[in-house]
Amino acid sequence: MHKPLTLRFLTALDGKSWLALGLFLAVTLVAVPLLHLYVAPESAFHVSAYAITLFGKIMCYAIVAVAMDLIWGYGGILSLGHGLFFALGGYAFGMYLMRQIGRDGSYQSDLPDFMVFLDWKELPWYWSGSDSLWWVALLVVVVPALVAFVFGYFAFRSRIKGVYFSIITQALTYAAMLLFFRNETGFGGNNGFTDFKRVFGYTITSPDTRLTLFGLTALLLALTLVFARWLVTSKFGRVLTAIRDAESRVMFIGYDPLWYKLFVWTLSAILCGIAGALYVPQVGIINPSEMSTANSIEIAIWVAVGGRGTLIGPVIGAFVVNLAKSWFTVSFPEYWLFFLGLLFIVVTLLLPQGLVGLWKKLAVKPGATR
Amino acid sequence: MNARNSYPSLLDPDESDGSGGDSSGQQGHRIIPGELDLSHKVILYLDDINVSFDGFKALNNLCLTIDAGELRCIIGPNGAGKTTMMDVITGKTRPDSGTAFFGQSIDLTRLSEPEIAHAGIGRKFQKPTIFEQHSVFENLELAMKTDKRVWRSLFACLRDEQRDRITATLRQIRLDAQADRPAGLLSHGQKQWLEIGMLLVQEPQLLLLDEPVAGMTDDETMRTAELFVSLAGKHSLVVVEHDMAFVGQLGGLVTVLHEGSVLTEGPLSVVQEDPRVIEVYLGR
Numbered sequence: 001m002h003k004p005l006t007l008r009f010l011t012a013l014d015g016k017s018w019l020a021l022g023l024f025l026a027v028t029l030v031a032v033p034l035l036h037l038y039v040a041p042e043s044a045f046h047v048s049a050y051a052i053t054l055f056g057k058i059m060c061y062a063i064v065a066v067a068m069d070l071i072w073g074y075g076g077i078l079s080l081g082h083g084l085f086f087a088l089g090g091y092a093f094g095m096y097l098m099r100q101i102g103r104d105g106s107y108q109s110d111l112p113d114f115m116v117f118l119d120w121k122e123l124p125w126y127w128s129g130s131d132s133l134w135w136v137a138l139l140v141v142v143v144p145a146l147v148a149f150v151f152g153y154f155a156f157r158s159r160i161k162g163v164y165f166s167i168i169t170q171a172l173t174y175a176a177m178l179l180f181f182r183n184e185t186g187f188g189g190n191n192g193f194t195d196f197k198r199v200f201g202y203t204i205t206s207p208d209t210r211l212t213l214f215g216l217t218a219l220l221l222a223l224t225l226v227f228a229r230w231l232v233t234s235k236f237g238r239v240l241t242a243i244r245d246a247e248s249r250v251m252f253i254g255y256d257p258l259w260y261k262l263f264v265w266t267l268s269a270i271l272c273g274i275a276g277a278l279y280v281p282q283v284g285i286i287n288p289s290e291m292s293t294a295n296s297i298e299i300a301i302w303v304a305v306g307g308r309g310t311l312i313g314p315v316i317g318a319f320v321v322n323l324a325k326s327w328f329t330v331s332f333p334e335y336w337l338f339f340l341g342l343l344f345i346v347v348t349l350l351l352p353q354g355l356v357g358l359w360k361k362l363a364v365k366p367g368a369t370r
Numbered sequence: 371m372n373a374r375n376s377y378p379s380l381l382d383p384d385e386s387d388g389s390g391g392d393s394s395g396q397q398g399h400r401i402i403p404g405e406l407d408l409s410h411k412v413i414l415y416l417d418d419i420n421v422s423f424d425g426f427k428a429l430n431n432l433c434l435t436i437d438a439g440e441l442r443c444i445i446g447p448n449g450a451g452k453t454t455m456m457d458v459i460t461g462k463t464r465p466d467s468g469t470a471f472f473g474q475s476i477d478l479t480r481l482s483e484p485e486i487a488h489a490g491i492g493r494k495f496q497k498p499t500i501f502e503q504h505s506v507f508e509n510l511e512l513a514m515k516t517d518k519r520v521w522r523s524l525f526a527c528l529r530d531e532q533r534d535r536i537t538a539t540l541r542q543i544r545l546d547a548q549a550d551r552p553a554g555l556l557s558h559g560q561k562q563w564l565e566i567g568m569l570l571v572q573e574p575q576l577l578l579l580d581e582p583v584a585g586m587t588d589d590e591t592m593r594t595a596e597l598f599v600s601l602a603g604k605h606s607l608v609v610v611e612h613d614m615a616f617v618g619q620l621g622g623l624v625t626v627l628h629e630g631s632v633l634t635e636g637p638l639s640v641v642q643e644d645p646r647v648i649e650v651y652l653g654r
Binding site: 008231234235236238239241242245246248249250251252253254255256259260263 | 460462482483484487488492493495499500501502503504508511512513515518519520523524525526527568572
């Protein structure tokens with residue numbers, strides 16, 4: 001069984017999955033740009049800017065869902081505070097986008113508008129370097145990772161588990177939301193960051209920029225899926241699920257669950273941070289409501305609807321729930337939360353394996369083995 | 371406490387007579403921190419251990435020593451403190467007072483569960499605890515003695531000799547035909563065997579076995595007894611069991627626990643005649 005690492009990466013997915021992944025990339029990286037740029041808007045085949053933004057946004061959510069599946073589906077740790085890491089990545093990249101506005105803001109100042117409004121004379125120290133893409137890219141990864149690592153270290157070392165852990169993560173993201181609501185925190189208070197003009201020096205609303213961000217998101221989603229599949233099929237993944245199923249047994253055969261949980265927890269936070277950074281330029285706004293407790297609970301619902309511990313399920317769940325959401329919030333805005341609650345109850349009671357489980361059940365003919 | 375890379379080399383048969391004093395006896399003795407030191411022929415010392423839960427004294431000045439290579443049975447009525455004693459040895463429960471040493475130098479009260487496992491103590495739970503979602507083979511793969519840090523697990527690949535070791539163990543515990551089945555589908559007795567197999571590939575110096583034959587057929591029980599007897603000498607075993615026939619088959623010394631301390635100790639035939647033991651078992 002001497003398998004080089006690259007080969008193990010290649011065998012992480014079977015043939016069909018690679019084909020599906022290739023098809024997904026062909027659609028998102030080739031077909032969608034062509035249909036958006038070269039097909040007339042009147043044509044039925046035209047892909048609208050609205051659709052690109054919507055699907056770009058949902059793909060960001062899908063990355064978060066996969067990150068959530070790693071810790072919840074495979075690690076058995078239910079986080080109800082993952083919106084925090086998503087928002088932290090978003091805010092980090094938002095700082096860069098604010099600096100890219102330059103003097104085109106309402107006050108024609110070097111400072112972001114909200115700082116002028118607060119009568120600040122210079123950038124706070126933690127904004128230094130925020131005009132550099134590389135520095136900000138580093139922050140997008142490091143800030144969520146650091147918050148997750150420190151929080152996770154103390155929580156897992158104290159052996160906080162189950163519902164207690166979930167509640168603490170809720171408190172964590174709620175506390176962060178209150179912090180970011182304050183104007184003094186220096187992140188734009190409850191308005192957050194918006195009115196972006198440019199990204200990487202290009203106009204943020206131009207079709208090319210939009211397609212580039214869309215393509216980057218698609219690429220990252222594909223990479224996340226392959227990497228996650230490799231991770232859960234490695235021995236690390238087997239230890240992780242073993243911790244989920246019988247933690248004390250894992251300890252008594254000599255693994256320290258602390259570091260295993262901490263690794264996957266931090267990794268999950270990093271993925272959320274990167275997804276958040278790609279989300280902000282596409283939707284054009286980041287504010288503290290991204291850290292609300294309801295947002296984080298919604299992430300768990302995507303995963304539950306799609307099917308825990310399947311990786312592809314959470315992606316499907318993120319698409320289904322968010323497409324339903326964008327339809328509902330237009331057609332019946334007042335009923336969306338009822339529908340979401342109902343969905344969660346139905347899935348919990350009737351579809352413990354989510355949509356993937358349902359599909360597996362239907363695909364297997366009755367009487368056939370497995 | 372870095373006990374991670376300190377596997378004692380006692381598993382080599384030429385050193386496994388448990389004396390350990392052959393090279394060090396004449397020229398004085400060097401203590402290597404974290405290394406299992408069997409120079410006094412004792413692998414486990416428990417001295418004056420007290421554990422109480424909300425005022426209930428689970429262990430009450432418990433004193434117990436196990437010699438290297440010994441096969442010891444622990445019996446006692448329910449609530450005598452047998453499982454609590456194992457919890458103390460494996461680091462799950464910290465004693466309120468008292469000392470617990472593994473060999474001469476490893477203080478068990480200062481180590482975490484994984485550190486104790488690395489030092490060389492393996493444990494089988496009363497209720498079979500295996501990874502039900504994993505295949506039988508994977509259960510053994512996870513238990514096998516190796517570097518168990520995160521980074522190693524990420525890039526771990528089974529070497530041929532490790533694969534052979536698992537295959538040999540599968541044959542030993544008679545689960546070779548079930549290797550690829552999810553462990554959750556095994557019968558109760560097979561799960562017990564799998565957990566014993568996991569202990570074997572872990573290669574501990576000291577095996578703690580809590581009711582290992584519960585739920586086994588008579589035939590399986592007999593084979594388990596044979597296996598344990600063959601392990602003694604090379605390993606040290608502490609077996610908690612209610613099944614007196616099984617205890618008799620094992621043939622080692624028997625320690626009777628009662629209300630958290632040792633009531634008496636001796637060969638089974640002697641212990642069974644002891645009026646205090648009879649009273650403890652029948653008087654309730």
